[in-house]
Amino acid sequence: MRSTMSWVALAGTAALLGTLAVVGCGAQGVCQTDGDCGDGARCRTEDKTCQQHVEDATCTPACLEWEYCSEQQCYPRYETITVLEPAAGTVDGGAVVRAQLKTVKSWIGLRQHAKLMYKVRTGNGSTADQGDLSPAGDAGIYAGHLSVAAGSYTLNAGFPNFPSGAPVSADVLITVDTNVPTFTVNPGMKTGLRTGGPGLPDDRDLLQPNAFKRNDVVTVSIGSNDSDLNMNSVTLEVQGVDAGNSTSFAVSSSSGCGQTTCWTATANLAMVEMWALRGQMTLTAKGRDNAGNVGQGSAQIPVTRLKWTRALPSAPATISASPAVGTQGTVYVATNAGGASTLSAIRPDGTDQWLTPVNLGGPFLASPAIGRGNGSEEIIYGMPNVNPPTLYALFGSDGGPAVVPVVPPTTGTVAASPLIALTRASGSDIRESATTFANGSPDYSLVSLRFGSPVSANQLGDGGAVTNPGNIVGEDNIAFAADNTQRIHEYGFSGNWSIAAPDRVTTGTSVGLALTSALVAGSTGGSVFAFPRTTGTPFSRAELSPSIPSFIGSDLIYSEGSSFDAVRTNPSSGARITGNLGVATTTPLVGSGGVTHFVGTDNSVHVLTPGLTKLWSGTAEASVVVASSPNIDCARSSSGTKLSGPGTLYYGANNGKLYAIIVDNPGIDTSSPWPKYQRDPRNTGSLSTDLSEFTCSP
Helix, strand or coil: CCCCCCCCCCECCECCCCCCCEECCCCCCCCCCHHHCCCCEEECCCCCCEEECCCCCCCCCCCCCCEEEECCEEEECEEEEEEEECCCEEEECCCEEEEEEEECCCCCCCCCCCCEEEEEECCCCCEEEEEEEEECCCCCEEEEECCCCCEEEEEEEECCCCCCCCCECCCEEEEEECCCCCCEEECCCCCCCCECCCCCCECCCCCCCCCEECCCEEEEEEEECCCCECHHHCEEEEECECCCCEEEECEEEECCCCCCEEEEEEEEHHHCCECCCEEEEEEEEEEEECCCCEEEEEEEEEEECEEEEEECCCCCCECCCCCEECCCCCEEEECEECECCCEEEECCCCCECCCCCECCCCCCCCCCEEECCCCCCCEEEECCCCCCCCEEEEECCCCCECCCCECCCCCCEECCCCEEEEEECCCCCEEEEEEEEEECCCCCEEEEEECCCCCCEEEECCCCCCCCCECEEEECCEEEEECCCCEEEEEEECCCEEEEEEEEECCCCCCEEEECCCEEEEECCCEEEEEECCCCCCEEEECCCCCCCEEECCEEEEECCCCCEEEEECCCCCCEEEEECCCCECCCEEEHHHCEEEEECCCEEEEECCCCCEEEEEECCCCCCCCCCCEEEEEECCCCCEEEEEEEEEEECCCCEEEEEEECCCCECCCCCCCCCCCCCCCCCECCCCHHHHCCCC
């Protein structure tokens, strides 16, 4: 012993110093020597009872790192060091090493040491690897990692450099396997792409041939020839396009992959991040062997958001009108090709719904709009740019006439997309009506086809022409018309149309209008404006060539042609935020969740957050000009039933093609009062249309 110790005894349960306690020993609970009391205690000479040691700092010199001091004497603190990991057997060359210290008695405290050490020895006793074990918890556990080549070894743990007298763990016999497993990954090739032709779409993305679609479900074959695989460890991860995160998919055992062990995974690409119009996704199979070695195999697949394009008849034709989308996803789209112009009905899969497109004798500047007629069937309202003006209502199912075409008693051509809303002529004479404007001279007129009535409703204008398609909007029994005399006329219907309020004067000819219950808004070639419908202060902001605005909540959202920015502004406060687009666009479409879609005049698509941060963008096809504002729909089955999943953005271009782009925010934002050109997917232009019918499943 380093010095003579003094001992403290306890009588009964009364402690004279610290927390000393009687320790049971011998048959009668008495002791003769310290050896009778075991570790962490000694025999008190006065009454032959065992006393617990109490740690103190009385030892000089100080005790060693693995010892404790009690009454000027040093004793071993630890009974053992136990290697918790790895267990004896096969391990990988970078396996975790965990060791735990255990004190000689429960009343002797654990001390946190800066580190322990492991050592790996070969069969001849030489050191193959050694390293630090750092504190890894409060239970005396220390951890590190092996770094050793393949082979058979003995591993143990102790204090740094294994000093003489310090505790050392028992040896653990390990065999190190450093061969990582390998995997094959085969997603196959995209097949079955249609190449266009009469009545058929072209599924190909010319900038990324044979690409999978953003909403494809891909069956992936995985294989490995490794014999010691942990079969439950195999996973498939798909890294998206320009994405920081990957998505995991479950695997199941299969056969036929050309390897000794096979798995199959079903990867729904719609669940994978994709922050571009097209790009490469990386599919990675991972797994570990029984030694813990982790291996992987990868393959890349091209993926595009371009669902299909559809060349419409009467080429060369242009499409400047916004397409309308029916209740079962049919897209009604009109061309501008002079007397050869047509109105077509295209199913969600890109095929024809009508046997032949309908020719109404003239080009379409006005977008088609969809109503309910008398409620029995979907009705398509078409207004060709012909003189004298003729108003058409066609059955959505086959393009046949739903009513006799109505020829208003006026001259002039029609350019404005029709407002679809109810008009009341008398107490019982309430009809769905398609209202537009005939640009005759001198009899400029607001005209309506009232479904089922053989004559039109008319109201003469006062010398101005409505030359831009988006300048007729309204609600039941109310219409707003912006003409080229820089005025917005408000009409009311009671038996016929009549002026209902003083004109609102704009600084420039209106390009198009948007409406809320409180505001009539729009844009000119040099400004964005909003007039109160009852009382309040008008709003106007100078902008170069702004698009027709939409509403996102109570804010206007549009693009401008100076910095080519997207702009979100509040007409009450004037607060304004921007996000760069780099190109002029048509009217933005606010999708579900406030995610806004802009289509550039260069055939680019830009998708922005509500705060106008870009999510993704890309060009669908180069050297194409777009004037058509986009429309949007939910995911659809082949029968037109709504499904969950990505939606489809539709627009036309000057090459006579209808573009279908897969987007992640299906449907319009039904919480916004005017989320797109002519407000809703049916292009009704009516504030009375219930937007809840356009809700999509996420």
